[in-house]
Structures are given as C-alpha cells and as structure tokens.
Amino acid sequence: xxxxxxxxxxxxxxxxxxxxxxxxxxxxxxxxxxxxxxxxxxxxxxxxxxxxxxxxxxxxxxxxxxxxxxxxxxxxxxxxxxxxxxxxxxxxxxxxxxxxxxxxxxxxxxxxxxxxxxxxxxxxxxxxxxxxxxxxxxxxxxxxxxxxxxxxxxxxxxxxxxxxxxxxxxxxxxxxxxxxxxxx
Amino acid sequence: xxxxxxxxxxxxxxxxxxxxxxxxxxxxxxxxxxxxxxxxxxxxxxxxxxxxxxxxxxxxxxxxxxxxxxxxxxxxxxxxxxxxxxxxxxxxxxxxxxxxxxxxxxxxxxxxxxxxxxxxxxxxxxxxxxxxxxxxxxxxxxxxxxxxxxxxxxxxxxxxxxxxxxxxxxxxxxxxxxxxxxxxxxxxxxxxxxxxxxxxxxxxxxxxxxxxxxxxxxxxxxxxxxxxxxxxxxxxxxxxxxxxxxxxxxxxxxxxxxxxxxxxxxxxxxxxxxxxxxxxxxxxxxxxxxxxxxxxxxxxxxxxxxxxxxxxxxxxxxxxxxxxxxxxxxxxxxxxxxxxxxxxxxxxxxxxxxxxxxxxxxxxxxxxxxxxxxxxxxxxxxxxxxx
Numbered sequence: 202x203x204x205x206x207x208x209x210x211x212x213x214x215x216x217x218x219x220x221x222x223x224x225x226x227x228x229x230x231x232x233x234x235x236x237x238x239x240x241x242x243x244x245x246x247x248x249x250x251x252x253x254x255x256x257x258x259x260x261x262x263x264x265x266x267x268x269x270x271x272x273x274x275x276x277x278x279x280x281x282x283x284x285x286x287x288x289x290x291x292x293x294x295x296x297x298x299x300x301x302x303x304x305x306x307x308x309x310x311x312x313x314x315x316x317x318x319x320x321x322x323x324x325x326x327x328x329x330x331x332x333x334x335x336x337x338x339x340x341x342x343x344x345x346x347x348x349x350x351x352x353x354x355x356x357x358x359x360x361x362x363x364x365x366x367x368x369x370x371x372x373x374x375x376x377x378x379x380x381x382x383x384x385x
Numbered sequence: 386x387x388x389x390x391x392x393x394x395x396x397x398x399x400x401x402x403x404x405x406x407x408x409x410x411x412x413x414x415x416x417x418x419x420x421x422x423x424x425x426x427x428x429x430x431x432x433x434x435x436x437x438x439x440x441x442x443x444x445x446x447x448x449x450x451x452x453x454x455x456x457x458x459x460x461x462x463x464x465x466x467x468x469x470x471x472x473x474x475x476x477x478x479x480x481x482x483x484x485x486x487x488x489x490x491x492x493x494x495x496x497x498x499x500x501x502x503x504x505x506x507x508x509x510x511x512x513x514x515x516x517x518x519x520x521x522x523x524x525x526x527x528x529x530x531x532x533x534x535x536x537x538x539x540x541x542x543x544x545x546x547x548x549x550x551x552x553x554x555x556x557x558x559x560x561x562x563x564x565x566x567x568x569x570x571x572x573x574x575x576x577x578x579x580x581x582x583x584x585x586x587x588x589x590x591x592x593x594x595x596x597x598x599x600x601x602x603x604x605x606x607x608x609x610x611x612x613x614x615x616x617x618x619x620x621x622x623x624x625x626x627x628x629x630x631x632x633x634x635x636x637x638x639x640x641x642x643x644x645x646x647x648x649x650x651x652x653x654x655x656x657x658x659x660x661x662x663x664x665x666x667x668x669x670x671x672x673x674x675x676x677x678x679x680x681x682x683x684x685x686x687x688x689x690x691x692x693x694x695x696x697x698x699x700x701x702x703x704x705x706x707x708x709x710x711x712x713x714x715x716x717x718x719x720x721x722x723x724x725x726x727x728x729x730x731x732x733x734x735x736x737x738x739x740x741x742x743x744x745x746x747x748x749x750x751x752x753x754x755x756x757x758x759x760x761x762x763x764x765x766x767x768x769x770x771x772x
Contacts, residue, residue, distance in 0.1 A: 229580030230690060231638045238643045282478065285454060288769055347643045349650075368647035370477070 237347030244273070244355060244363040247342045249333040250315065252322055257336055260308070261361060267331075269304025269359050270382035272372075275343070276311050277351040278321040282370050286352060291327035297372045298329060304359075305382055306331065312339035356381060415626030417676045421701045421714040428757035430461070430734075430742040436765040438742055440483035442491045443728030446754035449491050449504065451481040453767025458493075458508055465758040472508030473770065475500045480544065482724075484529055485666070492528045492535075496545040499525040501537065516567050519556040520547065528562075529594040532614045535562040536599055538592040540575070540585065543604070543661065546651065547585035553577045558588065558601060559612070572599065572612050573619070580636050582651050587634065589657075591672075593664025593727070595707060600664050602672070606631060607658035609670075609709055623709040628676045631656055637691055656695040665727035668707030671747075673717065673725060675700050702735075704747055718743060730754065 238245055246261035264271050272294070276283035287309075298305040311318045312335040322332040335342045346353070349368055356365040356373060364381045365373055432438050432452065440451035446463035456476025460468040474481055478497040486492050489506035499522075502512040515523040518539060524547065526539035538559040540547070558573030578584045591602045598620065599612040607625035634655035641648050662672035681696040702725075704712040721738035728734060731747040744757060 228578075228583060228633065228635045229638070230636070231581075231640065232689070233640050233642060237641055240643055240645070281454075285478065285769075347641060349641060349644060349648065353644075363643065365646070366641075366644045366648070368644050371646065373646070 236344070238355070238363045238366065240366070241362055241364065243361050244357045245345045245347075247310075247345060248336045249310065250336050252319055252332040252334070260310075260333075263308060263331065263333070264357055264361055267304075267306045267308075269306065270301075270378070271357045272305065272307045273355045273357055274307060274309050275346060275348050275351055275353045276309055276321075278311060278313050278317055280351045283352050284321075286370055287322060291330065294372070295327055295329060297375075300375050301378050301382055305329075305378070308333060310335050312342055358382065414630070415628055417628050419714060421716045424702065424715045424718065424743070425745050425747065426718075426743050427746045428465075428744040428759055428761060430744065430761045430763060432740040432742070432763045433765055433767075434740075435767040436763060437479060437740060438736060438763070439479050439724070440481050440493065441726050441728075441734050441736070441742065442483035442485045443732060444485055444489055444491060444506075448728075449483055449508075450763065450765075451483050451493060452479065453765070454478055455767050455769050456481055457765060457767045458504060458510075459763070459765050460508065461757075461761060461763075463755055465761045467763060467765070470508055471765075472504060472510055474502065474504070474510055475512060482527065482542075483726075484527055486530045492530070494525045494528050494537075494542075496525050496542055499523050501525050501528050513562075514565075516560075516562065518560075518568075519554050520550050522547075527592045529592070529599065531561075531594055531599050532597045534569070534614070536560070536572070536594075537562055538590065538599075538601070540588045541590055541592045543589055546582060548581050548649065549577070549584045551581075558590065559592070559599060561614075570615075573601070573610070578634070581638050581649070582636055582653060583634055586636075586653050586655060591659070591662035591664060591670075593666075593668075593670075595664070595666065595668035598668075600668060600670075600707065602659060602662050602664065602670060604657045604659045604662070605634075605655070607709075609707075611707070621708070625658065625670075625672065625674075625703075625705060625709045626711060627658060628674065629656070629658075629678055631658065632678070632695060635691065637689060639689075652689070652691065652694070654691055654694050656697070660697070660700065661722070661725050663725045663727035663733065665731075665733075666729065669712070669727070669731075669747075670705040670707065670709070671725060671727055671733050672703050672705065673700060673722065674703045713747070715745075 246259045248257050249260050250257050307330045309332045315334050318334040352370050354367040355363050358364050358381050436453040438450050438452040442449045448461040451458050456474040458472035462468050474493050480497045481493055481495045484492045491504040494501040499515045515525045517523045524539045526537050527541035528537045556575045557571035560571045561569040563569040575588045578587050587605050589604045593600050601610045609623040610619040611621045613620045637652040639650040656678045660673040664670050675697045677698040678695045679698055682693040685692045702715040702717050724736040726734040730753050733745045735743040
C-alpha cells in the first residue's frame with residue numbers, strides 16, 4: 202500500500218512536471234479572430250448618407266458609382282489622428298492617388314449624427330474624396346466592417362472586393378495598390 | 386529547484402499565472418532598502434495645450450524643444466525666455482525626439498513618420514534618409530555622432546514595436562550610416578528569442594555617446610555595453626544592480642485576417658529592470674529602476690490564455706557611473722513619466738504627461754550656465770503648416 206501510494210505521488214509529480222515543461226516552451230501564442238470582412242470577397246455594405254445632401258444609399262452602390270478602386274476610410278470625430286487626417290489628406294491622398302496610375306477615389310465614413318459629421322468634415326474638401334455618414338447602428342456597422350479602431354482603411358477594387366485592410370493612417374504602398382487598381 | 390519554479394509546479398497551471406503575491410528575490414540581488422533622497426529639482430518647464438514636449442536637447446546653455454502634432458521646434462534661451470525663431474521637422478504626429486550633436490547642432494528623429502535629420506543652430510532643418518534595415522523596414526531611432534559619423538540605434542525607440550521576420554534574419558543593435566542614406570557598417574546583434582515580438586522586446590536599449598564610445602543599456606536585464614568604431618565586439622561590458630529576477634517573457638498575439646497592416650494586438654508578458662534611461666555626454670547614467678514586480682490578474686475573454694501581467698510595485702531614479710556603480714538613488718515625482726533626457730553638467734530632464742518637464746541638477750558645475758527660472762512657460766502655438 203505504501204509503495205503504491207509512493208508510486209502514485211511520483212506519477213502525479215511527473216505529470217505536473219511534464220505540464221510545466223510543455224507550458225514553459227510555449228512562449229508565444231497567436232489567436233486569430235474569424236468574424237469580419239473576407240479578403241478578396243465583396244466588401245460588406247452599410248447604409249450611408251453623403252454629405253452633399255443626397256438621400257440614403259448603400260455603400261456598395263456608392264462604390265459601384267465610383268467605378269474604379271476605392272479607399273474606404275472609417276473615422277471617428279473624437280480620434281485625434283482622424284482630426285489631423287481631414288486637414289492633411291485632401292492634399293496627401295491626391296498626391297498618392299496620382300502616383301498609383303489607375304482611378305482611385307476615397308470614401309470617408311463617420312458614424313455620427315449628420316450635423317456632427319458635417320461639422321467634422323466641413324473644413325476639408327477634395328473632388329476625389331466622398332464624405333458620408335453611416336446611418337445604421339454604429340456598433341453593428343463597425344462589427345460588420347471589422348473596425349477595430351479608427352482610422353481603419355480598406356482598399357476595395359473595381360468589382361467591390363476587399364483587397365487590403367489597414368489599421369491606422371499609413372497609406373498603402375503604391376507597389377501593393379497598383380496591381381489591384383490597374384488590373385481591371 | 387528554486388522557489389519560483391516550485392510554486393508553479395505545485396499549482397499545476399500556466400507558469401506565469403501561478404506566482405502572484407510578493408516580488409521575487411534571489412540570492413544575488415541588490416539591496417533596495419537604502420532610502421532614496423528627494424530629487425534635486427531646480428526648475429519646471431510648463432508647456433501649452435497644443436505643444437506637448439516630446440524631445441529636449443541642451444546646446445551650450447540653451448534648450449531646444451520639440452513637440453506637438455506638427456513638428457514645431459523652439460529654443461529656450463539661457464535666461465529661460467522663449468526665443469522667437471521657430472523650426473519645423475517632418476511630423477505625422479507627436480513623438481519627435483532630440484539628441485545633442487556638435488557645433489551647436491541637434492539631431493532629431495521620429496517614427497511618426499520614420500525620419501531623422503539635423504537641426505542647424507538657426508533651427509534650419511536638413512532631413513536625411515532612413516535606411517531600410519535587415520528586417521525590411523525603414524525604422525528610425527536615436528541617432529548620434531560617433532567618431533565623426535552618424536550612428537542610429539533603431540531598437541532605442543521603445544514605442545516602435547518590431548515584429549521579427551520568419552525565418553529569422555539577423556539584425557544589428559545599431560548601425561553606422563553612409564552618406565547616401567544606406568548602412569555603412571553594423572554594431573552588435575539581436576538575439577532570436579522566438580515568437581513574433583519577443584526578440585524586439587528583449588533588445589530594447591537606452592543609448593548615448595561618451596567620447597568615441599557608443600554606450601548601450603539593455604532595459605530588460607540592465608546589461609551595459611561600450612562599442613567603439615571598427616570593432617566586432619564591445620570594448621567593455623558591465624551590468625547594473627538587479628533588484629528582482631526577470632520572469633520568462635511571453636506573448637500573446639491577436640490578429641484579424643482582414644487587417645493586413647497594423648492589426649496585431651500584442652500582449653507582452655514580462656518585466657524590465659530599467660523602465661527608461663538617459664546617458665549623459667560624460668557617460669553617467671540616469672535610470673528609472675523598477676524595484677519589484679507582482680503578478681496582476683486581469684479579467685479577459687475566455688480565448689485569452691494569459692489573464693494578467695507583471696505590475697511594477699515600486700520605482701525610483703538612480704544615478705550611475707558609466708560602468709554601473711551606483712552614485713545615488715532618488716524619489717520620482719508622482720505622475721506618468723514618458724521620457725528622460727540628460728543635458729550637460731549634471732542636468733536631467735523628466736518629461737511627464739501633465740505637460741511639466743522637471744529639471745533636476747545632479748552635481749556638475751552649475752556656474753557654467755545661469756540657473757533657469759523656477760517656472761519656464763512655453764507659450765508655443767503648434768499649428769499645421771500653411772499649404
């Protein structure tokens with residue numbers, strides 16, 4: 202009985218030691234979330250209202266009207282990086298789009314009231330940037346679009362497929378964009 | 386088998402979650418019981434709402450400050466008054482840092498965007514090219530003049546997280562810059578720690594130049610190295626006293642498949658011996674030291690395996706010689722300390738979030754520069770450039 206008890210204790214300690222050793226080796230772990238837009242598939246659509254006074258339409262319809270590649274940019278009025286972007290981007294985006302060599306437009310989206318959206322965007326203007334309010338519930342719209350923070354950018358090709366997602370305000374490199382936007 | 390390992394085995398769970406409670410101490414740890422002295426504060430620099438100071442450099446008896454969203458540069462004259470001349474460096478947001486150079490010049494650098502260059506005495510700006518490094522990115526970092534050449538330390542930007550390439554690509558700790566913007570030669574090597582961000586985390590350093598020696602202080606383990614030009618190994622190595630045993634570093638990386646750039650959310654589990662540090666031109670080191678750690682559990686969603694992290698229990702400012710001999714220990718004022726910089730003749734600058742920079746004087750020859758007024762007000766309006 203004594204020797205059986207000793208064997209069990211040794212076995213238990215060995216098992217715990219093995220768990221310990223296996224755990225210690227696991228210094229890095231990656232978790233991949235699955236819910237969100239799918240690369241190379243149709244970009245999700247949400248109802249929007251353009252700042253230029255048009256009635257509601259769906260984002261997918263707006264992207265179709267653009268015809269070429271579109272950089273969809275989701276912003277927040279209280280985000281300091283977004284506040285800076287609305288000042289810099291009319292010039293910065295235009296120079297970047299000209300370097301791509303295809304037809305590239307941008308759509309800026311904000312999920313606020315129409316008045317707050319107009320006030321946020323009012324100072325900035327470019328004929329290559331459409332500014333719009335997301336009119337559906339912001340939480341479900343952001344979840345559908347896979348927004349993890351603002352600004353978020355998505356490169357959508359001429360067929361409405363999402364090709365690139367970027368968290369932050371760094372414009373994608375011309376090398377990554379030109380094959381997408383000049384292939385159609 | 387030490388106490389740390391034993392308590393983790395007994396609990397039979399993930400290593401890092403088993404050992405909470407008191408900070409860990411080992412046989413070779415330094416004594417932290419000597420009480421700290423009050424910090425010898427001589428002045429406070431109060432910044433404006435639009436201008437948060439991110440960088441400061443002392444040139445002669447003047448102070449050059451950088452800050453704000455739009456890269457504004459200003460000079461505080463020796464009498465504490467703000468000069469009317471302004472400069473502007475390329476900037477996509479706050480975070481420009483400054484390092485003193487020679488002949489009245491100052492070097493600036495930032496990773497917002499990645500840039501570096503030279504500020505002339507009249508605050509005229511010369512921007513330089515940031516070379517693409519071994520890991521395929523143009524990442525800037527602290528830059529110094531060493532033996533007549535520019536040296537950049539990309540792992541000296543503690544905010545710029547770097548993902549290791551797989552398969553592993555060796556990378557230097559620092560490199561000498563060529564005139565055409567490329568790398569001329571390399572200094573030191575990063576060690577592969579596995580994972581995605583663990584190698585970067587373990588390689589973070591504070592850097593400075595003493596004469597012809599590049600001094601690097603590793604923040605994780607407190608090790609010191611002195612590098613001189615044209616040598617493949619450090620001329621000397623030392624270590625700062627250690628106050629606790631470093632737990633094994635771990636990481637959890639969370640990704641969304643639809644975010645191809647900038648989407649990694651990283652939880653780094655580890656502890657630094659040195660939170661941040663500044664190395665003065667005479668080689669003396671001012672280091673914010675962590676004195677102890679404890680495990681802090683955090684409620685997280687079920688798919689996060691590591692539900693907590695190491696919290697620092699106490700911290701202080703310590704003053705060392707170049708080779709790590711302790712000269713003094715000082716209390717740190719309350720608040721969020723963002724950065725620390727060393728000026729000339731024992732002057733040290735501590736940058737806090739509440740827009741106050743504390744100027745402390747550690748010995749030196751105060752007669753060399755007139756004392757600053759107790760409060761220096763920076764009435765600087767940081768504005769976007771007029772396009």
